[in-house]
Amino acid sequence: MEQIGYAPPPPNLDAVFAALADPTRRAILSRLAQGDASVGELALPFKMSQPAVSKHLKVLEKAGLVQRGIDKQRRPARLNAEPMAAAIDWLETFRDFWSSSFDQLDDLLESLKKQTPEGDPP
Amino acid sequence: MEQIGYAPPPPNLDAVFAALADPTRRAILSRLAQGDASVGELALPFKMSQPAVSKHLKVLEKAGLVQRGIDKQRRPARLNAEPMAAAIDWLETFRDFWSSSFDQLDDLLESLKKQTPEGDPP
DNA sequence: TTGTTCCATAACCAGAAGGTAATATAAATA
DNA sequence: TATTTATATTACCTTCTGGTTATGGAACAA
Numbered sequence: 471m472e473q474i475g476y477a478p479p480p481p482n483l484d485a486v487f488a489a490l491a492d493p494t495r496r497a498i499l500s501r502l503a504q505g506d507a508s509v510g511e512l513a514l515p516f517k518m519s520q521p522a523v524s525k526h527l528k529v530l531e532k533a534g535l536v537q538r539g540i541d542k543q544r545r546p547a548r549l550n551a552e553p554m555a556a557a558i559d560w561l562e563t564f565r566d567f568w569s570s571s572f573d574q575l576d577d578l579l580e581s582l583k584k585q586t587p588e589g590d591p592p
Numbered sequence: 593m594e595q596i597g598y599a600p601p602p603p604n605l606d607a608v609f610a611a612l613a614d615p616t617r618r619a620i621l622s623r624l625a626q627g628d629a630s631v632g633e634l635a636l637p638f639k640m641s642q643p644a645v646s647k648h649l650k651v652l653e654k655a656g657l658v659q660r661g662i663d664k665q666r667r668p669a670r671l672n673a674e675p676m677a678a679a680i681d682w683l684e685t686f687r688d689f690w691s692s693s694f695d696q697l698d699d700l701l702e703s704l705k706k707q708t709p710e711g712d713p714p
Numbered sequence: 715t716t717g718t719t720c721c722a723t724a725a726c727c728a729g730a731a732g733g734t735a736a737t738a739t740a741a742a743t744a
Numbered sequence: 745t746a747t748t749t750a751t752a753t754t755a756c757c758t759t760c761t762g763g764t765t766a767t768g769g770a771a772c773a774a
Contacts (some may be wrong), residue, residue, distance in 0.1 A: 487612040490609040491606055492762085494762090496682070503689065509721060510719090510720065518762095520720085520722095524722060526762085543720045543721070543772070545721065549686070551689035552690045554686050558680055561651055563622075567672075567673035568673040619752090630750075631751060632750060640732095640748085641735080642733065643752080643753080643754095644734080646751070647733085656755080664740095664749095664750085665742070665749060665750045668753080
């Protein structure tokens with residue numbers, strides 16, 4: 471028995487969000503939250519070919535969301551949620567903006583009477 | 593002055609995560625966190641054509657992350673972070689899995705000695 | 715050894731994504 | 745009215761994505 475692919479790369483938000491953008495992959499992650507699963511086990515409930523699932527797993531793996539093991543002929547997948555924390559970290563920087571969504575429309579109407587204001591981007 | 597596109601659609605995680613998967617779009621969102629901006633203002637710092645930015649804005653709009661206004665010839669974009677909350681909600685369901693990332697490798701090694709366990713998917 | 719199970723890989727395809735340049739449109743300005 | 749400004753739209757191109765079938769290889773089982 472072995473383990474491959476040590477030292478998962480630092481979370482790449484591009485890859486992480488892209489991986490999460492597919493419903494099949496999110497379902498796979500949810501499934502893996504209940505325990506490791508082989509490719510075959512994952513392929514069953516989704517009416518999809520086995521190679522398709524292998525592809526999805528590879529996308530999840532490159533995003534660091536899944537690690538693979540080796541167990542006889544199987545290559546069990548295990549959830550690695552750390553990149554999700556990175557995604558949340560990024561999203562949290564916007565937290566201020568969804569607490570005050572009340573009079574947001576009023577704000578918009580108001581702000582547009584003046585000219586558009588400040589700001590220099592990345 | 594007017595406002596268009598009322599009643600933003602309920603957050604679609606597919607669209608939200610896909611929108612977030614592009615670094616230009618994340619940069620646009622960060623920029624908008626500092627204040628509304630017109631298309632031209634957004635296009636400047638990114639060395640990209642104006643139509644490209646318009647496309648990105650449309651993706652963000654469909655994901656509900658941005659609302660557009662009308663101010664004379666301008667169509668200022670405003671951040672709407674609510675869909676981010678939905679994204680976080682989904683991600684938070686995995687929170688258990690990134691607190692215990694210590695001996696995760698050991699866990700993996702251990703679990704693979706037995707057969708793969710339980711679980712029935714979506 | 716032979717077959718079977720589990721998975722990966724290759725080749726292929728249609729459609730979506732991300733970019734461009736060129737053009738059209740709408741509102742402000744001269 | 746003519747021009748300029750701000751944005752959208754169109755047409756086009758290339759690359760990526762998500763799926764397929766077919767095939768190959770490794771490990772177990774008979």
